[in-house]
Amino acid sequence: MSLKQLPQRFIAVSIVILAAVMIIGLCRAGAAQAQTLPQVDTHTEPGGGTFVNYQPAGPSSETGAFFQALGTNGRTCETCHEPADAFGLSLADIQSRPLSDPLFAAVDGADCLDQPTSHNLLLNYGLIRVMLPISPVTFTGATPNYVIKVLKDPTNCQLNNPNVQAACVQAYGPGAQCISVYRRPLPTTNMSFQSVLFWDGRVPSPQTIGLTAALNQVDIHATETHEQTGQPTAAQLADMAAFQEGLYSTQETDAIAGSLTANGATESAQNLANITAPAFYYGINQPLTPGFNVNAMTFFNAWSSLTGTDPVSLQEESIARGEGLFNDLRFRVGPNPKNISGCTGCHNDPNVGDASDVPVLMTQVANDAPNDPTLETGNYLPEFSIACPGKNQPVTLTTDPGQVLIDGNCNDVRKVKTPTLHALLAHPPYFRSGAAATLQQVVTFYNVHFNIGMTAQQQTDMVNFLGAL
Numbered sequence: 365m366s367l368k369q370l371p372q373r374f375i376a377v378s379i380v381i382l383a384a385v386m387i388i389g390l391c392r393a394g395a396a397q398a399q400t401l402p403q404v405d406t407h408t409e410p411g412g413g414t415f416v417n418y419q420p421a422g423p424s425s426e427t428g429a430f431f432q433a434l435g436t437n438g439r440t441c442e443t444c445h446e447p448a449d450a451f452g453l454s455l456a457d458i459q460s461r462p463l464s465d466p467l468f469a470a471v472d473g474a475d476c477l478d479q480p481t482s483h484n485l486l487l488n489y490g491l492i493r494v495m496l497p498i499s500p501v502t503f504t505g506a507t508p509n510y511v512i513k514v515l516k517d518p519t520n521c522q523l524n525n526p527n528v529q530a531a532c533v534q535a536y537g538p539g540a541q542c543i544s545v546y547r548r549p550l551p552t553t554n555m556s557f558q559s560v561l562f563w564d565g566r567v568p569s570p571q572t573i574g575l576t577a578a579l580n581q582v583d584i585h586a587t588e589t590h591e592q593t594g595q596p597t598a599a600q601l602a603d604m605a606a607f608q609e610g611l612y613s614t615q616e617t618d619a620i621a622g623s624l625t626a627n628g629a630t631e632s633a634q635n636l637a638n639i640t641a642p643a644f645y646y647g648i649n650q651p652l653t654p655g656f657n658v659n660a661m662t663f664f665n666a667w668s669s670l671t672g673t674d675p676v677s678l679q680e681e682s683i684a685r686g687e688g689l690f691n692d693l694r695f696r697v698g699p700n701p702k703n704i705s706g707c708t709g710c711h712n713d714p715n716v717g718d719a720s721d722v723p724v725l726m727t728q729v730a731n732d733a734p735n736d737p738t739l740e741t742g743n744y745l746p747e748f749s750i751a752c753p754g755k756n757q758p759v760t761l762t763t764d765p766g767q768v769l770i771d772g773n774c775n776d777v778r779k780v781k782t783p784t785l786h787a788l789l790a791h792p793p794y795f796r797s798g799a800a801a802t803l804q805q806v807v808t809f810y811n812v813h814f815n816i817g818m819t820a821q822q823q824t825d826m827v828n829f830l831g832a833l
């Protein structure tokens with residue numbers, strides 16, 4: 365397949381990519397005590413590799429608003445966006461904390477707000493409860509054009525729970541009804557590349573209102589919900605946004621290959637911060653547009669010509685092959701045989717791996733299907749059905765309906781943000797549901813779900829590549 369043909373192939377991906385609409389515990393204590401986050405903040409992962417949080421503008425004080433308890437429940441932003449987890453939250457970190465840690469506050473760190481001692485979803489899958497209104501209007505005031513039903517409620521935290529509904533009315537006004545979904549915290553690093561914020565895009569896109577204004581909306585919401593207090597001051601908001609906008613995180617060394625900038629490779633947080641060919645802009649690499657470059661990942665190009673047989677060379681060669689597969693694999697992503705995509709059809713932002721598309725493009729990977737044999741989210745998450753009256757389409761079963769909960773539009777069921785792929789080893793588990801405990805499980809999901817047919821060696825190469833990003 366030539367590069368020229370690819371845009372057309374990607375146009376065909378309409379069902380899945382809808383253009384118009386689409387150290388963890390040990391180090392933690394040390395990080396919390398430090399007064400300064402250094403310009404180059406290096407952490408060792410349990411597997412032996414290292415990752416870096418990098419601030420081009422220089423070190424910053426850990427007394428800023430991001431690190432302050434703004435409410436009374438003792439939480440800070442760092443409670444769930446931990447520098448030692450590349451500003452995400454790893455399961456090992458969660459499990460290393462005593463249950464008295466503010467992380468476990470009942471409001472959203474328990475299976476439900478009225479079960480303060482039940483933390484199954486947080487302790488086993490890294491999930492925080494997110495309460496969203498479904499009726500009479502959505503979070504943004506849209507009127508839903510779908511019919512949602514709760515089919516399974518393993519945490520007793522849905523429409524039948526009067527305490528949840530009372531909290532819903534308090535948050536969203538008289539008559540409001542809410543469901544609870546359970547999601548992993550998204551890392552608050554590499555923010556300057558984000559075209560969507562939150563898994564469901566529930567604040568305006570940074571592309572529309574600017575990154576700082578969009579972050580301000582996220583940060584107000586975060587303070588009010590997680591820290592259970594009122595709006596931060598303008599100065600606190602500015603401080604939090606500036607801090608988050610100035611962070612870059614990537615893997616720095618691989619446990620076997622060592623340096624990720626050896627032998628001509630260019631994977632580093634400094635290089636990520638300095639991408640200039642070209643510098644990031646919204647829509648930099650859109651799959652449905654002429655000029656789309658499927659070869660979005662290039663940091664390990666130089667390793668594809670290595671031929672050594674020592675362990676370091678073999679690992680470097682494997683990582684380079686994984687990068688090649690990430691760019692080159694083609695597989696069917698929808699019911700129509702013409703719905704062909706590769707990993708970079710969605711993870712298209714060059715060397716960043718989120719989706720750079722404009723207008724905001726959310727994608728469906730259907731890893732929220734309660735009956736998926738590789739992820740088994742159905743064993744622990746609630747299950748909803750979404751029907752679209754007047755449309756000849758089957759009822760969707762999902763554990764987290766995604767963007768449809770925000771814009772009320774049935775076309776957007778299951779659509780979610782395509783996350784950045786860097787410093788992944790710093791914060792397992794993966795997917796918003798925390799259903800993939802390891803990168804191998806992520807790759808198995810894709811391989812089985814999309815029937816890709818990767819060999820065992822190809823899967824290993826892909827895992828090695830993802831772990832080196």
Ligand code: HEC
Nearest residue numbers: 440441443444492548549550561562563582583586587590
């Ligand atoms: C109790 C855990 C918790 C705390 C405390 C917390 N967050 Fe979050 N954060 C989350 C979760 C969970 C998400 C994903 C929610 C979703 O998408 O629905 C998230 C998402 C975000 C995002 C979106 C990132 C992206 O790439 O889209 C930003 C930004 C953010 N939080 C900033 C903050 C700030 C600033 C604070 C402090 C005021 C904070 N968070 C406190 C759990 C937390």
Ligand code: HEC
Nearest residue numbers: 380706707710727728729780781782783794795796806810
């Ligand atoms: C149809 C769009 C699409 C395609 C194709 C796609 N992804 Fe994804 N990817 C996503 C979305 C959306 C998510 C977030 C889903 C979620 O968390 O529920 C995701 C999540 C991931 C994650 C987890 C990141 C995290 O922090 O949890 C990894 C790793 C990943 N994808 C790798 C790949 C690889 C490797 C391929 C190719 C085999 C691929 N993706 C193909 C859209 C896509």
